[in-house]
Amino acid sequence: MAGTPTPPTSRGEPDPAAARALYSRHADSYDVQTDWAGSDRAKTVDLLGLRPGDTVLDVGCGTGLCFAAIQSQIGPSGRLVGIEPSVEMLGRAAERVARAGWDNVDLRLGLAEEQLRPDDRLDAALFCFTHDVLRSLPALEAVVSRLAPGGRVAAVGPMWAPWWAPAANLLVWYVTSDYVTTYEGFSKPWSHLADLVPSLEVERIDLAGEYFAWGSI
Numbered sequence: 001m002a003g004t005p006t007p008p009t010s011r012g013e014p015d016p017a018a019a020r021a022l023y024s025r026h027a028d029s030y031d032v033q034t035d036w037a038g039s040d041r042a043k044t045v046d047l048l049g050l051r052p053g054d055t056v057l058d059v060g061c062g063t064g065l066c067f068a069a070i071q072s073q074i075g076p077s078g079r080l081v082g083i084e085p086s087v088e089m090l091g092r093a094a095e096r097v098a099r100a101g102w103d104n105v106d107l108r109l110g111l112a113e114e115q116l117r118p119d120d121r122l123d124a125a126l127f128c129f130t131h132d133v134l135r136s137l138p139a140l141e142a143v144v145s146r147l148a149p150g151g152r153v154a155a156v157g158p159m160w161a162p163w164w165a166p167a168a169n170l171l172v173w174y175v176t177s178d179y180v181t182t183y184e185g186f187s188k189p190w191s192h193l194a195d196l197v198p199s200l201e202v203e204r205i206d207l208a209g210e211y212f213a214w215g216s217i
């Protein structure tokens with residue numbers, strides 16, 4: 001039907017233009033729609049092992065739902081960089097920052113692979129429900145190359161459940177189809193990150209179709 005977004009069937013590259021269109025639609029209701037994931041976000045921020053004063057990148061920060069957890073650990077002497085290509089999602093993130101009165105946040109509109117600067121130095125990078133980013137090698141290389149020695153990464157997201165759990169996969173597809181632009185790598189979404197961060201550890205929650213991954217360079 002004309003004008004109706006179609007779910008991704010692609011096993012190819014992430015599509016940034018399609019992602020902008022998706023998240024432009026989601027921005028108003030995103031926080032309510034994804035409220036169920038709050039404890040997963042908190043756990044993933046904890047996996048970064050943040051310290052006061054750290055500089056943290058929230059890659060694909062969306063509306064900034066991870067910001068409060070990050071701020072509570074880095075404190076006012078830390079720095080939070082949020083990169084997000086959807087103007088509507090980043091607008092919600094900016095409102096959140098203004099409401100909280102945080103003055104240590106640097107929000108950048110665009111793709112991670114375009115918005116990191118040569119002199120950015122990161123103590124940690126967060127990938128919270130960012131399948132498209134995890135399947136973009138240019139984005140991952142841009143982020144990992146800015147990590148300081150010992151810099152940490154943590155990721156959470158959906159993945160295919162095992163083949164013998166088709167009902168779980170129907171649910172995974174139903175929940176994710178309007179939030180990703182590719183299913184490429186969906187059996188092992190962390191695989192490119194593991195190539196760049198060899199110490200990466202992974203916790204698979206097979207029947208929930210979800211994983212956590214974390215490590216340091």
Ligand SMILES: C[S@@+](CC[C@H](N)C(=O)[O-])C[C@H]1O[C@@H](n2cnc3c(N)ncnc32)[C@H](O)[C@@H]1O
Nearest residue numbers: 019023060061062065085086111112128129132
């Ligand atoms: C499911 S949302 C997750 C938002 C947030 N991290 C959270 O936990 O709620 C995925 C976000 O990744 C963003 N995104 C997609 N491709 C990106 C890229 N190449 N660089 C940075 N962000 C990207 C999307 O615009 C979207 O806001």
